[in-house]
Amino acid sequence: MDLRVIGCHGGETPRHRTIAFVIDDRLAIDAGALTSGMELKAQFRLEACLVSHAHLDHVRDLATIADNRQQNGCPPLVIAGTKVTIGILKKHFFNNLLWPDFSVIPSAAKPAISYQIIRPETPTLVAGYRVRAILVSHTIECCAFVVEGKNGALAYSGDTGPTERLWEVLNETKNLRGMLMEVSFPDEQQRLATVSGHHTPTTLAADLAKLKAPKDLPTLLYHIKPSFQARVERECARLKGVNLTVCAIGDQFLL
Ligand SMILES: [Zn+2]
Ligand SMILES: [Zn+2]
Numbered sequence: 504m505d506l507r508v509i510g511c512h513g514g515e516t517p518r519h520r521t522i523a524f525v526i527d528d529r530l531a532i533d534a535g536a537l538t539s540g541m542e543l544k545a546q547f548r549l550e551a552c553l554v555s556h557a558h559l560d561h562v563r564d565l566a567t568i569a570d571n572r573q574q575n576g577c578p579p580l581v582i583a584g585t586k587v588t589i590g591i592l593k594k595h596f597f598n599n600l601l602w603p604d605f606s607v608i609p610s611a612a613k614p615a616i617s618y619q620i621i622r623p624e625t626p627t628l629v630a631g632y633r634v635r636a637i638l639v640s641h642t643i644e645c646c647a648f649v650v651e652g653k654n655g656a657l658a659y660s661g662d663t664g665p666t667e668r669l670w671e672v673l674n675e676t677k678n679l680r681g682m683l684m685e686v687s688f689p690d691e692q693q694r695l696a697t698v699s700g701h702h703t704p705t706t707l708a709a710d711l712a713k714l715k716a717p718k719d720l721p722t723l724l725y726h727i728k729p730s731f732q733a734r735v736e737r738e739c740a741r742l743k744g745v746n747l748t749v750c751a752i753g754d755q756f757l758l
Pocket of ligand 2: 522558726
């Protein structure tokens with residue numbers, strides 16, 4: 504699998520972009536930077552976007568990519584998520600108020616976007632990949648994804664604090680090549696991390712210890728808040744028994 508980091512931060516500045524990853528040029532995971540971080544041709548090549556949850560730092564560029572694609576006659580971009588997440592997007596985002604309803608533009612027969620519901624825990628085909636959604640622990644419904652292709656599986660944590668079911672599933676997943684894992688705040692901001700459903704390096708280490716062999720799993724960290732970038736990186740560098748890499752914009756990993 505070819506994994507590209509389009510945006511990997513829990514906030515935005517000219518040097519930080521909100522969350523978006525792309526697998527093999529065709530499947531996006533979250534949409535926080537799909538237009539701010541990709542040229543038009545790359546936007547047009549996408550077939551689907553997995554959406555972990557409806558927070559703006561994960562969905563905002565669905566607005567602009569829908570507009571760009573419909574102007575160029577692209578096939579519908581499949582937006583895949585749980586029933587709750589898709590329901591929020593329909594009611595509060597593509598609602599003809601905040602943004603036009605691109606599920607019927609330019610026409611209901613060939614719209615710019617279409618929705619695909621993924622039931623948690625049920626393997627579902629999305630853009631040719633076998634995808635499982637696992638509910639995690641955030642302030643609104645949010646899911647992790649396990650994405651399996653021909654050459655192995657990649658896990659994506661979504662936004663989460665300490666959680667259980669995800670680690671059970673990953674311990675049973677064969678061919679797991681790597682994991683995109685959130686960490687947002689430094690340890691001194693633990694209270695804020697807890698109330699907002701995010702990890703600090705300390706809770707991250709405790710959760711990774713729920714894996715049978717955390718050292719064997721390449722773990723790619725994302726969602727660090729720009730205000731705390733250096734401190735979170737320093738604290739993560741001190742963690743033992745894990746295999747961590749901090750994602751940067753433009754990174755490419757072959758898993
Ligand atoms: Zn969130
Ligand atoms: Zn987020």
